[in-house]
Amino acid sequence: MTKPLIGCTTYYINAFEENKHRFIVAQDHFTSAIDDPLSIHRAGGIPVPIPLIDEDEYIDSLLDRLDGLMFIGGSDVSPSLYGQPYKKGLGHIDPARDKFELKLLDKAVKRNLPLFGICRGLQLLNVYFGGTLVQDIERGYPTEINHAGFFAPKSNIAHKVKLSEEHMLYPCFGKEELAVNSFHHQMIDKLGDGLEAAAISEDGIIEAIVHKQYPFLVAVQWHPEMMFETEQEQLKLFQLFVDFIKNSQECVQVSS
Numbered sequence: 001m002t003k004p005l006i007g008c009t010t011y012y013i014n015a016f017e018e019n020k021h022r023f024i025v026a027q028d029h030f031t032s033a034i035d036d037p038l039s040i041h042r043a044g045g046i047p048v049p050i051p052l053i054d055e056d057e058y059i060d061s062l063l064d065r066l067d068g069l070m071f072i073g074g075s076d077v078s079p080s081l082y083g084q085p086y087k088k089g090l091g092h093i094d095p096a097r098d099k100f101e102l103k104l105l106d107k108a109v110k111r112n113l114p115l116f117g118i119c120r121g122l123q124l125l126n127v128y129f130g131g132t133l134v135q136d137i138e139r140g141y142p143t144e145i146n147h148a149g150f151f152a153p154k155s156n157i158a159h160k161v162k163l164s165e166e167h168m169l170y171p172c173f174g175k176e177e178l179a180v181n182s183f184h185h186q187m188i189d190k191l192g193d194g195l196e197a198a199a200i201s202e203d204g205i206i207e208a209i210v211h212k213q214y215p216f217l218v219a220v221q222w223h224p225e226m227m228f229e230t231e232q233e234q235l236k237l238f239q240l241f242v243d244f245i246k247n248s249q250e251c252v253q254v255s256s
Contacts, residue, residue, distance in 0.1 A: 149181070
């Protein structure tokens with residue numbers, strides 16, 4: 001069977017956004033950490049990085065070829081997209097990326113394309129379905145856990161999450177509790193329409209979501225792509241995603 005093509009969103013960096021750290025200051029860039037596409041590759045898929053080209057024909061042609069879509073981490077989702085003003089603690093936002101990824105997501109949802117989200121990806125999916133976010137955990141949610149562990153090694157354990165027995169992550173890992181890393185300062189406040197919590201942190205923060213009706217939609221707040229080389233069970237999330245697509249393709253082949 002042909003390996004499924006999985007589109008992976010990327011960071012968009014304006015040419016003059018961080019020019020003091022740049023070698024080429026006259027060009028905009030799209031980029032991603034190697035961990036994002038590598039996780040899809042290791043799970044049996046072919047990663048396809050998606051540059052920010054905000055043209056309908058381009059997006060439609062791309063989605064015609066893709067078998068699934070992964071939304072990676074990155075900048076904060078603009079509060080204007082969920083009806084809030086900027087609050088203290090809001091981090092860097094990228095309106096061009098927000099606009100493009102929401103358009104990409106909307107077109108993918110209309111095709112029932114399998115979706116997987118990581119960190120910002122979880123937050124973007126929640127906002128798309130009508131949910132809201134706490135713009136900064138330190139200012140908006142009482143907890144002693146430091147979820148924004150930005151100076152920790154990428155695969156280090158930050159805290160544990162409890163997996164809901166009612167959703168697919170529980171059989172995916174075969175246990176109720178999972179140790180995870182953590183690199184986020186925002187969190188889900190109100191869940192979007194049709195979304196349900198599939199994992200909760202020790203302090204009550206939603207760490208994973210699924211959709212009740214959508215064929216395949218899973219998103220996590222932690223970064224499994226940073227962990228799977230040292231914590232191999234984290235690769236199960238990507239295998240769950242890729243295997244769903246493979247099984248769907250097999251069903252189509254049998255029915256045809």
